[in-house]
Amino acid sequence: MSLVNTTEMTMAEALRDAMRLAMQEDPRVFLLGEDIGIKDGFGGGFTVTLGLSDEFGHERVMDTPLSEAAIIGAAVGAAMVGMRPIAEMQYGDFVFVGMDQLVNQAAKMHYMSNGQVSVPMVLRLPVGASRRGAQHAQSTEAYWMHTPGLKVVCPSNPYDAKGLLYAAIRDENPVIFLEHKLLYGGKGGRKEKTSIDPIMEVPTDSYEVPLGTLKEVREGQDVTILANMMMVYRSIAAADSLAEEGIRAQVIDMRCLQPLDLDLLSEAVKKTNRVLIVEEDNLTAGWGAEIAARLGDEVFYYLDAPIKRLAAPDTPVPTAATLEEEYLPTTEKIVEAVHGLLEGG
C-alpha cells in the first residue's frame, strides 16, 4: 500500500502543477495567452503560469499579442493537427472578443466534420467579482452549458483543481475551465482583497478527477444545497450556522456542469426533498435555471417545497465594495433561503 506523496498547495500552485506534469508527460501540451511566460513578468493574470516558461521555454509557454480571437482560434487550429493547447484569457470576460472561435468553431468542429476532426483544448477563464467592475467579474457558466460540444468545469479547491485540469488536458474535447479569482491564493502584491485562499494537501504526482463528476462536501438530511466555486465556501459556512439550529444541510460541489451527473443530484434530492441552488452569476438563465428545471422534472414527486435559487440579481457587477457585497449571495442570504425552504416555501 504505497503512501501517496502530497504537499501543501494553493489553487494557483495546484493548477500550475497539473500543467507542469502534463507538459512533462506529453509533448503535445503547450500554453498560450497574454503575459503568461514573460521573463520577470506576471506568470499570467493570477500567477498560475509563473515559472513555466523558465522550465519549458517560450515556444511551449507562448506569449501572444493582445488578440483573443487569435488566441482561441490558434488553439483550435493547433488542436486540429494533434496538439493539446491550454489557452488563457487574462480575465474570463475577455472571452467574448473571441466568442465566435469558441461557440462556432471549437464547439462544433467535431460534429460538423462528422467526427473527422476533434479539438482537444482547454480554455482557462479567471472568473468572479473582485472589485474591478462589470467587465472584469463575470462567471459565464451558463453561456457554455448552452453550447453543445463544450465541457464546463469549475473547481472550488486545490485538490479538485489539479485533478480536473489534468483530466481536462487529456480530454478529446474543448473544455472551458473556470477558475475563481478569490480562490487562487495569490501571495504578496497579487493577493486579491476579498480572497478566501484554500490551501490543501495535494498529491505531487499527476492524477485525474474525472470530468462529469460532482462531490458531496457536506452531509445533511434536511436540505440539499448545490453551489460552485466561491459559493461552496459560503454554503458550507451557512450549513455550519444552520447546524446550530439543528438543521442538517447537505452541500454538493457542482465542480462540473457539463457533462452533468444528474443521477447523483436526483438521488440526493430524493433523500432531502428540498433543494437550494446558490450561484454567483446572474439569476436569469443561469446554470441554476437548468439544474432547477431538470430536477423539477426528474424528482418532482419527491419535492416537499419548490426548488429555490439564490443568485446575483440581474444586473451587471458593480465595482464599489458595498454594492459588490449587495450583489453577491452571502452566507446570511443562504441561511435565510434555507429557512424559507423549510417553512414550505
Next chain:
Amino acid sequence: MSLVNTTEMTMAEALRDAMRLAMQEDPRVFLLGEDIGIKDGFGGGFTVTLGLSDEFGHERVMDTPLSEAAIIGAAVGAAMVGMRPIAEMQYGDFVFVGMDQLVNQAAKMHYMSNGQVSVPMVLRLPVGASRRGAQHAQSTEAYWMHTPGLKVVCPSNPYDAKGLLYAAIRDENPVIFLEHKLLYGGKGGRKEKTSIDPIMEVPTDSYEVPLGTLKEVREGQDVTILANMMMVYRSIAAADSLAEEGIRAQVIDMRCLQPLDLDLLSEAVKKTNRVLIVEEDNLTAGWGAEIAARLGDEVFYYLDAPIKRLAAPDTPVPTAATLEEEYLPTTEKIVEAVHGLLEGG
C-alpha cells in the same frame, strides 16, 4: 370610431414597414449592416430592408464592410450620441464575432455609467434552422436572457413583428430582435425551403406592441404550451390535433423573453396545472430552463405534473434534411409530450 386602415403583409414586409415608418417619423433612426442597401442588391439577408435605401439614401441605410464587431460597436457609439441605430446581422450566428460589443458594451454601458449614458439600439438576428448547417441556424435567446441590460424579442407573426419592432426602436435600451427565417415569407428565389409564410392583415399606421408582453394565441383548460416563433405554429397544430381527442391545450406566444410577464404565465398555469415549454434551440440552459425554474418556484403548489420541456437535443444543428427534421421539435413530438403530461408525467 375610426376604422384602422390595414393591408396584407408578410413578416418581412411588416418588419420593413415598421422601420420605414420609424425612419419617416424620427431622423435619429438609421440602419446599418451588410448588403442591406446595395442598389439592385438583396435588401439584407432576407429582403427585410429591400427598397429602404432608395427611399432614405445610403447614409441612413448604411452598407458596411464585413465587420460584425464594428457593426455592433458603431451602433453602440451612435446610440450613445443620440441616434437610434438598427443593426442587422445577416444571420444571427454571426453575432458571436461582435459578442464583446453586445455583452460587455451595449448591455452594461447604462449601468457602468450610473445612468449617464444609454444605448437605444436594435440588433436584428435572423434565426432558426434552414438547411444551412450549424453556423447558420442558431436561435441564441438564452445567451441574451442571461445578459442583464438587454431586452429580448422574438415575434411569430407579422402583426406582432411590426408592433414589437416599432416599440423596440423607441425603447431606450439595446433590444435583441430575433426574426425566424422560415416565417419571413420571402417570395421567389428568396423563398426558404421549409418556410411557413404567415401573411396577415396589418395596420398601415405605426403602432406599438409593448415589450414585456406575452400573448395567448389559443385558449385551453387542460394544459399550457409555451412556445416562440416557429414553434408557435407547431404548437397550434398540435393543439388542433389534441382537440380532436378532447384535450384543450392553451398556447401562449412567448414573443418577449425579457422583460418577462411572469404573472401572465403564473395565472395561466394556475388554471391548467400542467406546462409544456417548446423551444427550437438546444435544451440545456435554453430559455425554457429559466421559465421552468421560475414557474416551478412561483406555482409549485398548483402543478399536477412536472413542468416538461421539449427542445432540440444538445447537438449543433445538422444540415441534411432528415437530420434537421430529427433535430427540430415537431408537432407530433408536441402531441406526445402533452400526452405524457396528462398521464401524470
Next chain:
Amino acid sequence: MIKYTSEQLFDMYRLMVTIRRFEDHLYQLFLQGLVPGTLHQYQGQEAVAVGVCSALQPADIIFSTHRPVGHGVAKGMSLKSIAAEIMGKADGCAGGKGGQMHLTDVSVGMMPSNAIVGANIPIATGAAIGFMLRGEERVSISFFGDGAANIGAFHEGINLAAVKNAPVVFVCENNQYAASTHISLTMKIENVADRAESYGIPGVILDGMDVMAVRETAEKAVERARRGGGPTLIEAKTYRFMGHSRGDPGKYRSEEELSEWRSRDPIPKYRAYLEAQGIDPLTLASLEESVDERIDEAVEYALAAPEPDASETYLNVYAERRK
C-alpha cells in the same frame, strides 16, 4: 521555359475543368430543385484553387470557406463525397451533417471548410504553430475572400502568424465582391495584399486568372514558409461568374463587368497556353470527356445515395477518449 512536367500541366487542366463542369452540373441540379441546401459556387476562380494546391506537398493542409468546392477538388477530394454532402446524403464527406459550406476530408488535407467569413485565418495560423511545435515540415493554407479582409480575425490571425513566423500562407481571392457589396465600398485602398505591410510580411498581388502565375507565386510562398521564412499574404485578383449564392441573379453587377472578366476565363486561357506548348487539342478533348464521365458518376452516386439515418443526429457531438 516550362519547368513543369506535362503530367503536372495536364493535372492542372484536368482539375480546373473538373471544378468548372462539376459546379455547372450542380447548378443544373439546383435549377431542378435537387439541391436541398444552399450553393456558393466557384466558377471563374479555378486558377487560384488549382494553382495553390498544386504547389503543396501531400502533408500540407488547406482551410477553405463557404465557397469550398474548388478548393476541395483541387486538394484531392473525391467528387462523390462532395456531391453526396451537398445533397445531404449519408455518404457525403461529413455524412450530410456539414453540408455545402462544411466540406472536409482530412485524409487529403482538406480541413473542415468554414461558413464564418475570416474565421479560418487564426485557425490556419494555429495549425501552422502546431506544425512548428511538432517539428513537422508542413505548411497550412488559409483561403478567404476580399470581404474577409475587413474582419477582426484577419488582423489578429495574420499578426499572430507574423510574430511567430508560422508556416502559413494566406490566399485572398479578391473577386471584387462580398455578396452584393463591391470592394470599393468596404476598403479605401485597392489591394488587400498591401495590408501585408502592417504585419511585416511579404504581400504579393497576382492575376488570379492565370494558373501558372498562381502556382509559381504559391510555390515561392509555400517553400518560404516551410523553410521558416514565415507567412506570405497572396492576393489573387479574380472574379466569380455566378451570383453570390444559389438564387442570386447578381443584378448588382454590370453586364460589362461580367463579360469583361468572362473574357479572361482562366480555363480557355490555360488551354491556349497548353496548345501553344504543342499539346494536342485532342488529348485535352479526351481529358475533358473523362472529366464529364467522372462528374456524371459522382452525381448519380450522390442522387442514389441514402439519406443519413435520423439517429446520426445525436452522434459526434463529443469525441470519445482515445486509449
Next chain:
Amino acid sequence: MIKYTSEQLFDMYRLMVTIRRFEDHLYQLFLQGLVPGTLHQYQGQEAVAVGVCSALQPADIIFSTHRPVGHGVAKGMSLKSIAAEIMGKADGCAGGKGGQMHLTDVSVGMMPSNAIVGANIPIATGAAIGFMLRGEERVSISFFGDGAANIGAFHEGINLAAVKNAPVVFVCENNQYAASTHISLTMKIENVADRAESYGIPGVILDGMDVMAVRETAEKAVERARRGGGPTLIEAKTYRFMGHSRGDPGKYRSEEELSEWRSRDPIPKYRAYLEAQGIDPLTLASLEESVDERIDEAVEYALAAPEPDASETYLNVYAERRK
C-alpha cells in the same frame, strides 16, 4: 513662433502637473491600502492626454481606456468626481458602480472609459458616424495603447471609419508595453501609425513626450476630421513611469530603459520650454501650489464621501422611456 496664448500655455502646464501629482497622490493612498479596487496610472504620458484634449472643441468627445485618469482630467472632469469613483464612493462620477477603469462625465465629453482593450475604437467610430448623420460638426477621439493595435476591433473600427470618412481621430499611446509584454513581441513592424496605410488614412508618428508637438498634430487631425477629411491615426511614442497596474513592480523592464524615458519626462521638458519663452518660474511654482491644494481637497472629499447605498446596486440596469 508661439501661436498659443499664455493662458493656453499655462492651462496645458496646469493640467499636466495636475495629472502627475494627482496620480502620485493616488499611488500613496494605494500604498496605505485606501484604494479598494485596481489602479492603472498615467504618469509619463501626460503630454498625450493634454496635447490632444486641448486641441478639441467643448462639444467634441473622447473615449478612454482602463488607464483613464489623465484623459479625464485633460477633458475637464472634476478631481473630486474621479477620486471618489476610484474610492468606490457614492459621489464618484459613476456612483461607485464603474470604478477606476470606468470613469465618465458626459457633461464634459468624457464618454465611459472602457476596460476591454480596443473596444472603444469601433464605438468612437459609431459616435462619429452619429455626428455626421446629425449634421453636427463634432469630432470623436479614441485613445488606446500599443497592445490594442493588435486586436480585431482596431482593424474593423478604423476600416469602417475610413470608408465612411467619419470625423474620428485615433490616438495610439505607444508606451512600448501591453502589461508585461514588450511591443517587439506583439508586432513585427515598429510603428503602429504605419498601419494607417491599410485603411487609406494618414498615419502620424510623434514624440508623445512633447505636449506642443502632440497639440499641433492633434489640431491638424481634428480639423481635418471636422471638415470631412476623414480619420487620422496618430501614434504618440511615450512611456509609463509606473508598473502596468497597482501592485506591478515592472521587473520586466530594465532600469536603463526606465531612466532613459524618465530623462524625457514631458513635464520638466515643457516647463523648460515655458521658461525659455520668458515665463517667470515663480508663476509656475504658484500654479503648482494651487494644483496641490485642489488635489488635497479632492482626496479629502473622496475619503470623506459616503459609500453608495446597497439599494443602488439594482438601479440603472435599464433606462426608462423618456417622454
